[in-house]
Amino acid sequence: MKKNTIVVGAGLVGSLLSIYLSKRGYNVKIFERRPDIRKEQMNAGRSINLALSDRGIKALEEVGIMDDIKKISIPMHGRFLHNADGSTAYQPYGQEGQYINSVSRGELNKKLMDLAEQNGVEIFFEHSFLATESTLMLDNRRMEYAVFSNKNNTRKIPYETDITFGADGAFSKARLNYQLQHDRFQYQQYYIDFGYKELTIPAGKNGEFLLEKNALHIWPRGNYMLIALPNMDGSFTCTLFFPFEGEISFETLDTKEKVATFFKETFTDAFPLMPTLTEDFFHNPTSSLVTVKCFPWVREDKFALIGDAAHAIVPFFGQGMNCGFEDCRVLNELIDKHSEDWNLILEEYQTLRKPDADAIAELALNNFVEMRDKVGDPRFLLQKKIEAAFSKKHPGKWTPAYSQVTFSPHIRYSEALKNSIRQEAIMQQVMSIKDIENKWDDVSVEEKMLQLLG
Amino acid sequence: MKKNTIVVGAGLVGSLLSIYLSKRGYNVKIFERRPDIRKEQMNAGRSINLALSDRGIKALEEVGIMDDIKKISIPMHGRFLHNADGSTAYQPYGQEGQYINSVSRGELNKKLMDLAEQNGVEIFFEHSFLATESTLMLDNRRMEYAVFSNKNNTRKIPYETDITFGADGAFSKARLNYQLQHDRFQYQQYYIDFGYKELTIPAGKNGEFLLEKNALHIWPRGNYMLIALPNMDGSFTCTLFFPFEGEISFETLDTKEKVATFFKETFTDAFPLMPTLTEDFFHNPTSSLVTVKCFPWVREDKFALIGDAAHAIVPFFGQGMNCGFEDCRVLNELIDKHSEDWNLILEEYQTLRKPDADAIAELALNNFVEMRDKVGDPRFLLQKKIEAAFSKKHPGKWTPAYSQVTFSPHIRYSEALKNSIRQEAIMQQVMSIKDIENKWDDVSVEEKMLQLLG
16 A cells, blocks of 8 residues: 655655656645745745756656756856956866756746646645654554644644655745754754845847856955856846955945946956846845754655755755765665665665765865866866866766766765765975976876875 | 843842942843742752852952852862772862852852842842843834743833843743744754752761762773762752663663662662662753753843853853853953953854863863773873873973863863873873873873973
């Protein structure tokens, strides 16, 4: 008999998970706190986009939705740098033919919800998760319920469930409830001192892209940065990652004049493309950036956290969604492996995924420094050039860390982190070679790297 | 005009804080979730005792209560070790005349509550903290309330307050409320894999102590340990620190027979002194051990966390209460320093105390390994002997870490941690001297230490 499963949260991960489960014949209900975004007018200026890459794609292909998603994705083949001195530079993300995809969070979520419903999933909107509860039955079985409140109904509404998944994001109510029920729950929430604000570069008069379309644009400025990702309509969604406090910060940019002056001086080529900059700046919220780590993620064969609810990370490696989709793919493999024994499935799920989630959390925090600061540094660029050349010559011996994370779904995040630490140690030695600037493509450098690799 | 202050929690730290504030003329109310322990029968077998040392004593002396507390304290001059092979050993805690004090948590708390009331503090029992709220007044001032529920009253009861202190312990409701109100609240709760259970060694027939009275007894056993502290009535309160799971653990000791056999074999000299062992073992709860770190601790001039609510630590350095008392003493000094400007007071309070709280948290976790494992290791004992001899000869150059924390309230915890790391590095080198076992008191060792100290 197939189990009743309840998924808390109809976001990207909750919707994808429900598709995986319903395709296996499970009876799946999703409960979502918000109204149905397919019926609501989207807020203007909130067209958030995400970088979909190979780990996410692999899962979307498995459930057969990737062809549809491809139609609403824009390939980004590399970083397009806009330096402070007015110069620009382009860094491909990987080898020829490797790219990440700019995709609208809203559109992707709608498609996933549609597909979930087509597969028989029921989605209940405006239902807030309250708790899981259980009752002892006459036959001594313990019956488990997930309890919700509906905005039209102040009563608590219990739904029978065999397995409940908390897929309700970084500020998960399902996790909070589990934390209160579980005595020794390890928990950490860590905020960086930077926030972000979404801004926009609209399309040109005829709907044309006003910056190079197939790239992720970065304005690295040391302690902060602006980035821009292309949208299907020719516009770009920009995100300013910026200190909350300090000399140059959200706190000090407190008038439209200051914002305009600052952008004009700091993001000189972007400023003329942002006609609604000062309105957007004060209209759009300033959001914070949290890393959440917790353990355990599961309770027996009855409950599991998944996606951001289990491991929220900062967005600087573009892996939040991809990691959550990979959670679903791994879980699906484990259902096969353990023939639907959910005690074994969930135990191995958390054992496998916890170190990977910790690793991508660390990689994502590190990448912030790389994006906002190092990416504009000539020595960093030289290092990347040496790595790329070596990697091209010895593809089996050296895959750059970015490529391991982004284009190599067969490499676990935890392996990628270990490899990247080892590679960084080697590159420190290579970069300390005297006059490396001039002899970087000398055979002696290649031999040194081969020797250090052992 | 003196301010209205509300203290959440009538535990040790909340009561002491209220005395400090009321002595300065503040109007202080304490709200406590539990009933008045002075009117309740204490639970049998729950006579928890604590190690009061110099940091705590300094605060109790300042408020003039130390003479009273001395009457219910038992000096412990050192560790009395009960080794697995049946041998015993004694390690003084410090120099001649330095000792820590075994004191009953309940008795100490009662005395502090009495003294608080004698100083004009009002204590409201069975009031659960719900939230702080504020209202804008006609004159544009913001009026702040602390809101409680009373077990006799389902209504929320708001009390006007200028400053609210959360002194409600490791699982603080005041902290949880602050966390929900404060966007970027850094928070971490970390449980070790060990729990504890209280057991008892009753007094002898004529009320005599059945173990050496003036010592803290330890049965170190590698991965776990039993300790015992003396009570005024001749009994000892024992605490078993033990793994939750694993081959030998709370999980596997699941019958009275197994417990009796295990204690008989493992704590051979203690077992015959524990007639109610197996009843106590299954009657008393198994408690977990948490470290809580968070930041910020304060909101403007209106709210502050103090004691365990700000920084819960594991009990292995005997500093939880002492650290909380020191919080109160430091805060009191800052009231003088900043002439009652509470914005400045609270800002400096958290700036000063946060690194000290982090340091004692780390020292306390480290000390668990020392107590349960190293303390029985001959090489560790030799190291301590070398340190003690050197310290006696060069008192200005070397104060053992334990003494810095326990007997040197003028040294900040954060300094003590730094010093202890430096000392440990030096002792690693000393202990690696060839044949150190035989020439430990040779002048060459002393010279080496002087040289390493620089």
